[in-house]
Amino acid sequence: MQQHTHKATLQLANKNCSQTIPAKSKNILHALTSAALVLPGLLMPSPAQAAPGDRINFQYGRYEEGTRNLYGVPSKYNPISADVLHGSGTFSLTDRTKFSFGYTQDTWSGATPITTTPLATDGGNRPLTVNQVVVGASPLINSNVLLDRNLDPIGRDPLTKQSTGIVDPRSVHVMSSASPETRRQASFGLSHEWNEAAIHVSGGFSREKDYKSSFGSIGGRLDFNQKLTTVKFSGGYTSSDIGAILDHDSLPYITKTAYQDQIVRKGGAAGSDVLQGNRHDWVANLGVTQILSKNSLLDASIGYTHSNGFMENPYKAMSIIFVDPDDLNNQQTRFINGQVRALIEQRPDIRNQVALNTKYIHHINPFNTALHLGYRLSVDDWGVNTHTFDASWVQPLGNDWTLTPRIRYYSQDTANFYSDYLFSRQAFSKPLVDAQGRQVFIDRNNPNVQYFSSDGFSFFDQNGNLVDDAIAQAARPQFVTYDAGLLPKNFSSDHRLAGFGALSGGFTLTKRLWKGVDLETGFEYYTRASSMQIGSGGSSFADFDYYVANAAIKLDMERIDIPGSPLALPHSKSHASDHALHKTPPAGIMFGHMLDNKGDFMVGYRFMLNKTNGQMQQGTHAVIDQAIIDQGCSDTIPCRFTPTHMNMHMHMIDIMYAPTKWLNVMLMPTFMDMNMNLRNLFKLDGTTPAAPPGSHSHSGIGGHETGAIGDTYLSALVKLFQIPSHRAHINIGFSAPTGKVDIEQRRAHRIDPGLIHFGMQLGSGTWDFMSSLTYTGEKKRLSWGAQIGGTKRMEEKNKSGYRLGDLFQASAWGGIDLVPWLTASARGIYTWQGAIQRDFDAPSSRIGPMDFPQNYGGQFWDVGFGLNATIPRGRFAGNRFGFEWIQPVSNDFNGFQLDRKGSLAATWNYQF
């Protein structure tokens, strides 16, 4: 930044000089200018290198797709959406060595294509009708289609499924929906720099319920030619294990013969079939960045990726239309029946990709703008060749605003094994016939025993003896399924492997709030169309669009410390030393401390984990299943399931500002994610309670996950008094209902389970009043404090019809400094929370105690053990960290609830 300022000033000076200053002065000025510029010029990082500086970024983004074209059939599923939370940071370990980390968490849910079929089938997106009104569609992947003798489908009305009698070549996605799922990715890196070279190593892992990968990479750069040329190289390896939990709902309908050896049963009878595989990806990149002139540079690289192993998307099926050759050969009929069956897709086990990237960057002086032009070509041995063109215009606007509009065009060719659907001229399954033309039967009670019959009346055994009529009763026809050898080796109808073009555009807007604190927001709209593919263009059934929006806060820790920055005003002299004197409360205490001086600013991150698992409790003691079945739900509905665990993770960003010495304002956006699983309840006789008709069932090892933005807290903290050793303040705040309370589970077993359990919803759904009174004291190595506070729901009910219980909490703590910068604390906590009021006003699963309002809240006594660290000096001075483990001591639950196992609170904050 310093460099930048110098140059801007001098450019301005130069411009003025050229008009008015005499030659001699000009020379002097020129010499000074040059001298001043030599330093930043030589210190300038090579263009390929990331900007230096210790930094922390937080980002939240949302991806949302538009609806897919189902030709008039209304989809009752919301399109796919994803909520993404990202945090990353870089810290200098020495002047030349940096450590970096990144964490990304995304939760997605919504409707996704499971396969593609002709629109003309009698299944597909099968309309659901209520009172003769079509309210949605459910996926029916096994169906029939009427074909003419050229195998062209004879159309059906998508809504009524009545035949239209004319050929309809259109295809359609069959949409299925998914309950929310979360992926977490963490990565770490280490880099070291020399004057004209750098090296970095990084590694990390990504975890999903069904996909786990670990990765590592090494790379570096070499500067030549006075840093006019930079050569970059990197290599990486990713290993992934797939354990796709095959949907218990669609499982019976998907043909997975090809993967029989890879499917294992997990979790016993009530568990799931899991399709296992693994995959390896190696990647190598070599690139060069070349400065072309004082206003332009070129960046070019070539990358090679080799992948092998399981590259299928295990949730995508190929629709194969089986046509019986007997029907084809029968010239009597005008139409032929095609049997549509869905087979898990099969992709090649090897893929090699080569990508060529070029980017040209030009500075346009009159506008002080940087124009970025990029082109990318990739080719691979699946036949997917792609072209990407993109252009962006980085425009500083003054007042520390920067606007970057961007446009991108992408086109890809069709993979050579892609089809919307396939035909196979064989029956999917037909009766087995032996060499003598007799139909083969097997014994219903003993599948190893075969019988043969040529007329269907008299049966012969394997030795040719006539079988007794009584025994023949047990004979049933033996069927032979299709010959997989007659199918192509590889096939997929995943629309991402189809040919298409995509146009997208958007902008990035950044604003420097203070030196070192940047806000950034980005928006992009993307539209995909088969007609936009370069050189061809297929049918439009798979076209869709999406938009993404995100916002980020970026902290540059080095810039903050620059002397002369507005944040280094006189009050900041007291920073590290002064704050080190004030003890902060244990990490689990919220709204527990105030900033001291007008203009102070604090940014922090708070993580809370809440674990429940183990035995179900009622009041103060554990209960057996029979009690839950009888009393846990309602008089009319017995409980059939109970949670085995539920974990809640909360991520909060704390932003705190002191407009005056006695008032602080706080904004705390939160991001929640939760996971749980259920088990069957067993009666005393060992059986499970019968399911009422139409009720949701739960099975499998998958469990449920939710995650997205939670509620947002807005607060004002008012100082009541501050005398040596004693301080007190009150917090008056609100919680805004930004968290969702209408998350639904996906349709399963032909039943819509409706809204997911209360505890898995992400917010309260109501505007809540939050208030607390905090007192803290300290003397020498000792510190102590107390806080009472509560939450009062200010609305009768939220949009789903219920209201969470009010909350009251009191706690008191004492701490001792182990060393001047490290404090250990112990805390006692009492919490009271009311039960949920009212109930969902829309259908919910109602299968276990977690679905009933009376089973929430209670009184809880906990102890907390914490550590607080304030880094007093050195590179990380002013950073504060806190950890606290909260251990339940005694519980008195309302109704039936899972046992509490404790909470963890971890905080980091940095005060400017």
Next chain:
Amino acid sequence: MKTYLPRKLLLITICIELMGCVNVSPWERGNLAKPSMEVDPNPLQSEFQSHNYSSREAAPSHKSSSGGGGCGCY
């Protein structure tokens, strides 16, 4: 587009050929040192976009050298 592309490639090739000839003195690199002239001026944005593209397109991921990315099975 098709006629334009070879010309652009030719231009790029010429530029690369000329690499040895350019000489930009350190004190002339003011513009090049601006944040807007970084090869990736908005890394948070490009990471986010690239993740979306790689879950919707078949091209190799821009970020594939850094690994990760998960299944994208939707």
